Amino acid sequence: MTLRPIDADNHYYEPLDAFTRHLPKEFKRRGVRAVQSGKRVELLIGDRVNRFVPNPTFDPIIVPGCLDLFFRGQTPEGADRSKLMQVEPLRVEYRDRDARLGVAEEQGLDAVLLFPTLGCGVEEALRDDVPATMASLSAFNRWLEDDWGFAYRGRLIGVPMLSLADPDAALAEVGSLLDRGARIVHVRPAPVPAGRGGGRSLGDPRHDPVWARLAEAGVPVAFHLGDSGYNAFAAAWGAAGIFEAFGSVDVLSRLVVSDRAIHDTVGSLVIDGVFRRHPKLKVASIENGSDWLHWLVKRLRKLANQTPSAFREDPLDTVRRHVWVTPYLEDDLRALADLVGVERILFGSDWPHGEGVARPLDFAKELSAFGAADVRRILRDNAVELLGSAPR
Numbered sequence: 001m002t003l004r005p006i007d008a009d010n011h012y013y014e015p016l017d018a019f020t021r022h023l024p025k026e027f028k029r030r031g032v033r034a035v036q037s038g039k040r041v042e043l044l045i046g047d048r049v050n051r052f053v054p055n056p057t058f059d060p061i062i063v064p065g066c067l068d069l070f071f072r073g074q075t076p077e078g079a080d081r082s083k084l085m086q087v088e089p090l091r092v093e094y095r096d097r098d099a100r101l102g103v104a105e106e107q108g109l110d111a112v113l114l115f116p117t118l119g120c121g122v123e124e125a126l127r128d129d130v131p132a133t134m135a136s137l138s139a140f141n142r143w144l145e146d147d148w149g150f151a152y153r154g155r156l157i158g159v160p161m162l163s164l165a166d167p168d169a170a171l172a173e174v175g176s177l178l179d180r181g182a183r184i185v186h187v188r189p190a191p192v193p194a195g196r197g198g199g200r201s202l203g204d205p206r207h208d209p210v211w212a213r214l215a216e217a218g219v220p221v222a223f224h225l226g227d228s229g230y231n232a233f234a235a236a237w238g239a240a241g242i243f244e245a246f247g248s249v250d251v252l253s254r255l256v257v258s259d260r261a262i263h264d265t266v267g268s269l270v271i272d273g274v275f276r277r278h279p280k281l282k283v284a285s286i287e288n289g290s291d292w293l294h295w296l297v298k299r300l301r302k303l304a305n306q307t308p309s310a311f312r313e314d315p316l317d318t319v320r321r322h323v324w325v326t327p328y329l330e331d332d333l334r335a336l337a338d339l340v341g342v343e344r345i346l347f348g349s350d351w352p353h354g355e356g357v358a359r360p361l362d363f364a365k366e367l368s369a370f371g372a373a374d375v376r377r378i379l380r381d382n383a384v385e386l387l388g389s390a391p392r
Contacts, residue, residue: 003376004110006383006391007360009224009286009326009348012148013058013094014118016041022142023135030132031139032122043118045125046132051244052121052227059090064351065358072330081249085354094352097152104155107351107360110380111155111391113222114148115186115286116140117353120226121243123163127193127229134169137161141177150182154392159186159222165193167206174213183387184220189265189288190228202265203272211278218388220282220324228261262288263296266323270300270315275322283323284386287350290327290336293319297339320344324386329357334369342374346382 019032033044034056041057043050055061063086070081093099104112119140126133141160144150148158160177162185164170177185191199192207200206214221227243234257235241240250262285268274275281285293300315320340326348327336337345349363350356357363367375384390 003379005108005347005361005364005379007104007109007112007349007351008284008324008346008383008386009350009356010112010114010360011117011350011353012100012114013061013090014116014143015095015147016056018119018143018147019122019136019140021139021146023139027132027135030129031126031136045122046129048125050121050125051242052125053118053245056118057090058094058117060087061090061094062086062354063088063358064354065356065362067354068329068357071328071355074330091352095147097148097156101153101156109360111157111383112360113157113159113184113286113383115159115222115224116161119161120188120224121245123161123165123188123193124190124227124229124243127165128195128197130165130193130195133163133193134166134173137163138169138173138176141173145180150177150180157183157387157391159184159224161186161188162210163188163193164200164202164207164210165195167210170207171209171213174210178213178217178219182219184222184284185214186222186224188226188228189223189261189285190230201268201272203268203274208274208277211274211281215278215281218280218282220284220386220388222284222286223262223265223288225262225287230257230261233257233260259288259292263292266293266319267296267300269322270318271303271310275318276312281322282386284346285323285325286346286348287326290325290331290333293323293325293336294339316340324382329363329366333366337370337374342370342377343382343385345378346386347379 016034023031034041035044043056066086067084069075070084093103123133144158144160150158160182194200231241231243234253237252237256239253297316304311304315324344324346326346327333347363349360351360
């Protein structure tokens, strides 16, 4: 039987009305707004210019995979990121679902999970206005349903965004998303905004109704890389305090922030007992790499030895049962499989982003250390298990 891979990390490029098309009028000046600034379009989010994405029109747009070597840390001698950067006119398949379905077929993919691009920076920009956060993400999910669907022809799986900042509103949004056919939801890997600069752990009991509803429905949670607010820690060191996806490279900021957000996110779920209280809950780390997982398990096991009353079992067993992960191509995939099991590794290409690969199945070139059965698991079967069923 021909292998039909499922790409767990694909993207679209949002139009300017993605956050405004369904936004209630009372939030028009508190949400995401596109404004003309000379020849450029800029985004105002909460009345502040937001540069998470430097060109929110996405036209021209970066060529898929052109920054692969830069993000692997294998930049050719004498070539910096600017010399590797290539752009082209916006392609129709980045915004049209029928065109994208045709491209996915050409690429040999059975299904793709579609994540935001611009959307991954909005919750942090609105963190001090919780009502605007909830309204904006709910409006975005309506746009996503309009333009892409939550399971278009069973193969394009749009991933709606969920904020826990208002627990009651979050529970209502989850109920609505499940009624509308969502197969997976995206929660930002970050402390939950609590207003006035405060925050909560993802494991706070106030979020239990959301985790319970998702676990009961068998709908997993994806934690995709984005603006988690961790540049505030970099700013304390005098480094860049704002996340700009394609701004100038601040080396110290990259070191300080690194993969701490996903490390702390999964750690909070384990330590605060989310998986103990919701044993059917499944989560996936998307586009965060996997090196952090080795450090997290080591640290959790040390904590379990020091304070055994805080843990019901070996933390590694908890992670192995509940956490799926898309590794970076430069990661040691064999070591990852030895740690958490090959059953928890997902194939994710990050296509069509510049830091991903030029063609999604280029990912398969990194699987030479695995036999045919394990390759099938990574390229397809693990995603089916995460989602609970195959594409249809």
